[in-house]
Amino acid sequence: MKTKHLFTTLCCSGLLMAYADQSCSADVLFDTEILSLNLSGGPFPMPLASDPGNALGDSISGYGFVNSSVQMTTSSQRTSSPGPQSLGQACAGGPCSGAPVDPNALDGTSFFVSSFFDVYFDLVITDVDSRPGRDYAGQPDGASIQLQDVLMSNLQSFYAATFDKTQESFDLLMPPETDPHISASIADIPLGADINGNGTNDKLVLPLFFYSAWNSGRVDTTLITNQLWHHEYDAGAVLEGSVGDVTSSGTVPFVIGAQLPNGLPDPAAFGGRDKVESKLVNPLVPEPASAALMGFGGLFLIRRRLSFRPRSVDRPGHNMGGRL
Ligand SMILES: [Ca+2]
Ligand SMILES: [Ca+2]
Secondary structure, eight states, X not given: OXXXXXXXXXXXXXXXXXXHHHHTTOEEEEEEEEEEOOEEEEEEEEEEEEOTTOTTSSOBTXXXXXXXXXXXXEGGGOSXXXXXXXXXXXXXXXXXXXXXXXXXXXXXXXXXXXXXXXXXXXXXXXEOOOSTTOSOTTOOTTXXXXXXXXXXXXXXXXXXXXXXXXXXXXXXXXXXXXXXXXXXXXXXXXXXXXXXXSSSOEEXXXXXXXXXXXXXXXXXXXXXXXXXXXXXXXXXXXXXXXXXXXXXXXXXXXXXXXXXXXXXXXXXXXXXXXXXEEEEOSOBOOOHHHHHHHHHHHHHHHHHHHHHTTSOOOOXXXXXXXXX
């Protein structure tokens, strides 16, 4: 996988020497899924009104701006005909072989973590602009546009974390707010209409999605000890995009959300409470005590099998036409 290859290259190159010594000797791999996004905010000026003559005075290339509220959810959250899941992986150390991990041995180890998600999301963009002429092309005032199953692949974050055997997902997930997930791909969404009236249908392009899990307000839950966790957190995001002819690379820019003075997404502008699931891929090295117990259990099982051998039993799952 392209992203996994990047993990390995980064980890084992001189670029990350501070972490390489420890993290290249072991790896911890998680399968992840964004279970829910509940991002909302606005109003944001969206270039979705038809204004070829610039009657509104501030239109660009025939696209007029309409103040709009925006809601973003994962496509898998839809109650009616849910869309694809938003899956990902997070690799601490590497190369991520999925070899057995021993939480006791790794406790306190510094790792460099690389995380990605392929996000399928739905956007609902609603006209909240009551000014004359500020309506979506061909729509009445107050209309909503729904865009479903938009794919933003390879949303990536790289960050440092320290393995803690007492914490959910060993404290390796989610990244700190200062290391947002950032898109490494472009979502291209045909709108099926010619907004600026130049004879060519238009599309909405989203080249940048910038997504931060806030440090405060995190609630992590263990579902299965050292194997499965849920992470709930406050999030902020910025989506930068443009609207233009399907034949162009986009002409009129827009921004959903806003950046704080330090450059991070402002959750007050476009944010919400989101949830991620993480599942350990590596098998766990058994605790010495439970390993011994398993040994005794195995012996007991063998003794039982030996003692029951003379009896014939029905085995419906392996029925070969008669009694075994
Ligand atoms: Ca309107
Ligand atoms: Ca057009």
